[in-house]
Amino acid sequence: MIDALIHALPHVFAPANLLAVVIGSVAGLVVGALPGLTVTTGIAILIPITFGLDPLFALGMMAGMYNAGSYGGAIPAILMRVPGTPASVATILDGYEMTKRGEAAYALQVAVVSGVIGSALSAVALILFAPPLVKVSLLFGPAEYFWLAMLGLATISALLGDDLVKGVTASLIGLLIGTVGQDLTSGTERFTFGSLELMDGFSIVVLLTGLFALPPVFQMAEESIKEGMSAAALKFRKQRSVLREWRYFLPVWLRSSAIGVFIGIMPGAAGSMSSFLAYNDAKRVARSPETFGQGNPEGVAASEAGNGADNAAALIPALSLGIPGSGVAAVILGGLLVHGLRPGPQLFRDHPDVVYGFMLQMLLSAFLLLVVGGLAATRIFGQVLRLPRVVLAPLIILFVAIGVYAVNNAMFDLYILVGVGLVAYVMEKLGYPQAPVVLGLILGPMAESQLRLSLTISQGNPAVLVSSWVSIIIALLTALVLVTPLYRAWRERQRKPAAA
Amino acid sequence: MAVTTGPSRRIVEIVFAAALIAVAGAVFVLSADYPAESAAFPRVLAALLALCGLIVTVRQLRHGTEAGGQPFFAHLPRFLLAVVILVAYVAAIGVAGYLLPSFALAVGLPFVLGYRRLALTVPLALGTLAAIVLIFNVVLERPLPPDVLMHLWETVR
Amino acid sequence: MKRVFRAGVMGVVAAVALSGSALAADYPTKPIEMIVAFAPGGGTDVAARSIASFMEKHLGGGARIAVINKPGAGGEIGWTAVAQAKPDGYTIGFINVPAINALVVEGKAKFKMDDFQPIANLVYDPGVLVVGKNSPYQSVKDLVEAAKAKPGSIAIGTSGAVGSSEHITILNFERLADVKLTHAPFGGTAPVRQAVLGGHIPAATMNLSEALQLSREGEIRVIGVMSEGRSDYLKDAPTFREQGYDVVAGSSRGIAAPKGIPADIVAKLEAAVDKALNDPEYLEAAKKAEIPLHYLASGDYKAFLEKSTADLEATWKVSPWR
Structure with missing residues (x-):
């Protein structure tokens, strides 16, 4: 392996291939930052263009696009509360609050550095630990995935907000929306009203955009704010430096990256789980968890590091077994095939220079992100906030509308967008939190279908759910996640009378 | 009030x-x-x-x-106005395509809400739309909603 | 700013509307829309995008093909769009057999198979039944005997949902072998592969091309190939027919247009596909990637479509999948 790495190095740093990573990063940043466009789309369009080029040139572009695109979602999330991807929802929770406080530049900086750390650690895991990690991923069958979904759902407890009933209501709304569409196990179409568009359920991107991006637009209209943010609030050098505070962020980065890598290698887990799990974990161990959701930079760091760490890790089962751990990994496999490279154990034997070269490119692109994303792009994007809000809001709608249309090339999604946006505005004003809706929506279907799948396979014997030690461990973790906030609340209550 | x-x-x-x-x-x-x-x-x-x-x-x-x-809305008429405009915008996209309604929205919404500096809003709207056409349609080959502008162009020729 | 905007719009407008009339002689005069009924990045999408660039080359005259994704409802939304498009040769689409026929046979779809003018088939990938490397089953017979001993105890994983082509195949197999199996739909190829590799499911169906590498590495065992004869790619794997079960199934991808498209345009597109598939550059990559290319010209493709529809109708009568 060391030989292969050394052998691949000159190819990776060949000027043309280096340029490919840079081009990919810039394109990825744009694609990731625009709602409705995804890295998957970007790479799919890239594939035919790279026909006949050096594989490492093509893969370099893909690597750049992957890491930069996954960070790109954080930019509109932090600045405008527009979630480009489900993963950026956890970033919105604290990132947008920081922007409102005038710390947009600092928030972006936290996001980009955390993304770099996550992606880089993930690439290192891909290079060094692919074989053992693949073994871990194979331990997961339907029963284990069911528990993983339950673990994800348990993290809702960290997002419920002040009003428990409303938080639970929001989760139930998300779970119910998740049941719309064809039920995988029996083929029944639930709540589709005969509409083809609803057969696969609601498009997650459409719902997310409606939930998060539209309410501020309505609010802007009501308040009719004609000023923008001052230039001073968007100066980068004036604000704190993340790199100088590395000691403070290090624990969050490491824990979140470990979570991201773990979720990344699970082909059956929803990709955005990693940012939520990382967010929950950071909040759980934090000294003052109540500051999460109110602009705590650690929340942004956890979400983005977890999200970045998902990237390269998702390639571990993809490259070594041909099992893509995410949509992006799947399309990268398609790109490999176009170059005549079949994924599987033999890929490492037959084309070590390409495989290890690609892994190194994943690592390289993580660091390039610091330059492309951190220094250049965020400065430009950030300036958008200087526009008066009444002017900015309709421009956001233009991007949101075209992005939502582009998801399925369907007008239907635009109607859904407006409807969801209106309901979301009312919910927000009434104090129903939105994040639980998202988690319910993403993880509900996973939990239900995996539970029913495991029962189908075991012919209805529920013992299958606790038949492996992996299931038992995750079930215990779920319980731990649920109990921690309760325990904290109980301890607080014990302490208060004592203090008084 | x-x-x-x-x-x-x-x-x-x-x-x-x-x-x-x-x-x-x-x-x-x-x-x-x-x-x-x-x-x-x-x-x-x-x-x-x-x-x-x-x-x-x-x-x-x-x-x-x-x-x-307390009243629920900070300013009910403006809220209703925003809702009507947004619904009209989406409906108009279905009829007239993406570009014209989008331009109307980007210039019109600030205008009716009391922001009247057209020297800022008009170029911004045009620039944003140009960027959107460039990125979505030209580079990434994502189709825009079918547009009357294109039909006009076709008949004029 | 104004000029930038105008240039942008005009560029797009000009590209779409280079000429109003669709004379077949100078076809194509504007970009051809190739509708893919699945999301960007899926198998069909990648196949479409790769072949589209070679078709552009062989159509000549600066032809452009834009791949448009209309995903949803298992392909139904995109296929409906193809069926209802103007038959002027500027809308074509990828169709997948037997998924598309299955929708028609169920009587659920808004289109009939006659609404399509087949252009050419590109790929045919036979189905296979696989088990994990530690599985006790060495052959289809072992599996059938085990299932007979305890009806319903053996679950077969598929990447589809209820009513998917793989599910239909399992129903066919159950009938031919007179055995009761359990269908476990995983809803995606990645999770079902993982489940069979990790031993979470006794057996699974997938396409031959997806099983090749893992089977050569000994990670999984192909116990039956659903083709008429053994595959050149995997000579050791026995067919179902050899083992006494007449199960022949697979999935194919081809290009079709709405019916009523001028015959000379069909011929042009057909020729472009043929030349694209034989383009040395494409051929070399396809060979290396072991993509099971299977070219069928328009007429043969039509016959193939008719036969698979008839087969599915027969299946639907004896064992409806919904």
Whole structure:
């Protein structure tokens, strides 16, 4: 392996291939930052263009696009509360609050550095630990995935907000929306009203955009704010430096990256789980968890590091077994095939220079992100906030509308967008939190279908759910996640009378 | 001012909770047609949702808080205006395509909300649309909603 | 700013509307829309995008093909769009057999198979039944005997949902072998592969091309190939027919247009596909990637479509999958 790495190095740093990573990063940043466009789309369009080029040139572009695109979602999330991807929802929770406080530049900086750390650690895991990690991923069958979904759902407890009933209501709304569409196990179409568009359920991107991006637009209209943010609030050098505070962020980065890598290698887990799990974990161990959701930079760091760490890790089962751990990994496999490279154990034997070269490119692109994303792009994007809000809001709608249309090339999604946006505005004003809706929506279907799948396979014997030690461990973790906030609340209550 | 305040917060709370209960009821009725294993999960969720809606309603009715009496909307006419404009915008995209309605929205919405510096809004709208066309349509080959501008162009030729 | 905007719009407008009339002689005069009924990045999408660039080359005259994704409802939304498009040769689409026929046979779709003018088939990938490397089953017979001993105890994983082509194949197999199996739909190829590799499911169906590498590495065992004869790619794997079960199934991808498209345009597109598939550059990559290319010209493709529809109708009568 060391030989292969050394052998691949000159190819990776060949000027043309280096340029490919840079081009990919810039394109990825744009694609990731625009709602409705995804890295998957970007790479799919890239594939035919790279026909006949050096594989490492093509893969370099893909690597750049992957890491930069996954960070790109954080930019509109932090600045405008527009979630480009489900993963950026956890970033919105604290990132947008920081922007409102005038710390947009600092928030972006936290996001980009955390993304770099996550992606880089993930690439290192891909290079060094692919074989053992693949073994871990194979331990997961339907029963284990069911528990993983339950673990994800348990993290809702960290997002419920002040009003428990409303938080639970929001989760139930998300779970119910998740049941719309064809039920995988029996083929029944639930709540589709005969509409083809609803057969696969609601498009997650459409719902997310409606939930998060539209309410501020309505609010802007009501308040009719004609000023923008001052230039001073968007100066980068004036604000704190993340790199100088590395000691403070290090624990969050490491824990979140470990979570991201773990979720990344699970082909059956929803990709955005990693940012939520990382967010929950950071909040759980934090000294003052109540500051999460109110602009705590650690929340942004956890979400983005977890999200970045998902990237390269998702390639571990993809490259070594041909099992893509995410949509992006799947399309990268398609790109490999176009170059005549079949994924599987033999890929490492037959084309070590390409495989290890690609892994190194994943690592390289993580660091390039610091330059492309951190220094250049965020400065430009950030300036958008200087526009008066009444002017900015309709421009956001233009991007949101075209992005939502582009998801399925369907007008239907635009109607859904407006409807969801209106309901979301009312919910927000009434104090129903939105994040639980998202988690319910993403993880509900996973939990239900995996539970029913495991029962189908075991012919209805529920013992299958606790038949492996992996299931038992995750079930215990779920319980731990649920109990921690309760325990904290109980301890607080014990302490208060004592203090008084 | 009395005309513009709209419903109080408490009314909206109760209406929303009632809507949730109605949705839960609808889910319960609709899932009657599904096989038992498909109906079970949504039905459990619906029952819990109805329960939550009930709790919210009862809470509002029993503890009339100070905040509950406050108007829900900060400025109802402007909110309604925004809703109408947004709905009109999406409907117009279906009819006239993406570009014209988008331009109208980007210039018109600030204008009716009282921001009248066209020297800023018009170039911004045009620039944004140019960027969108460039990125979505030209580079990434994503189609825009079918546009009347294109038909016009075709007939003019 | 104004000029930038105008240039942008005009560029797009000009590209779409280079000429109003669609004379077949100078076809194509504007970009051809190739509708893919699945999301960007899926198998069909990648195949479409790769072949589209070679078709552009062989159509000549600066032809452009834009791949448009209309995903949803298992392909139904995109296929409906193809069926209802104007038959002027500027809308074509990828169709997948037997998924598309299955929708028609169920009577659920808004289109009939006659609404399509087949252009050419590109790929045919036979189905296979695989088990994990530690599985006790060495052959289809072992599996059938085990299932007979305890009916319903053996679950077969598929990447589809209820009513998917793989599910239909399992129903066919159950009938031919007179045995009761359990269908476990995973809803995606990645999770079902993982489940069979990790031993979470006794057996699974997938396409031959997806099983090749893992089977050569000994990670999984192909116990039956659903083709008429053994595959050149995997000579050791026995067919179902050899083992006494007449199961022949697979999935194919081809290009079709709405019916009523001028015959000379069909011929042009057909020729472009043929030349694209034989382009040395494409051929080399396809060979290396072991993509099971299977070219069928318009007429043969039509016959193939008719036969698979008839087969599915027969299946639907004896064992409806919904």
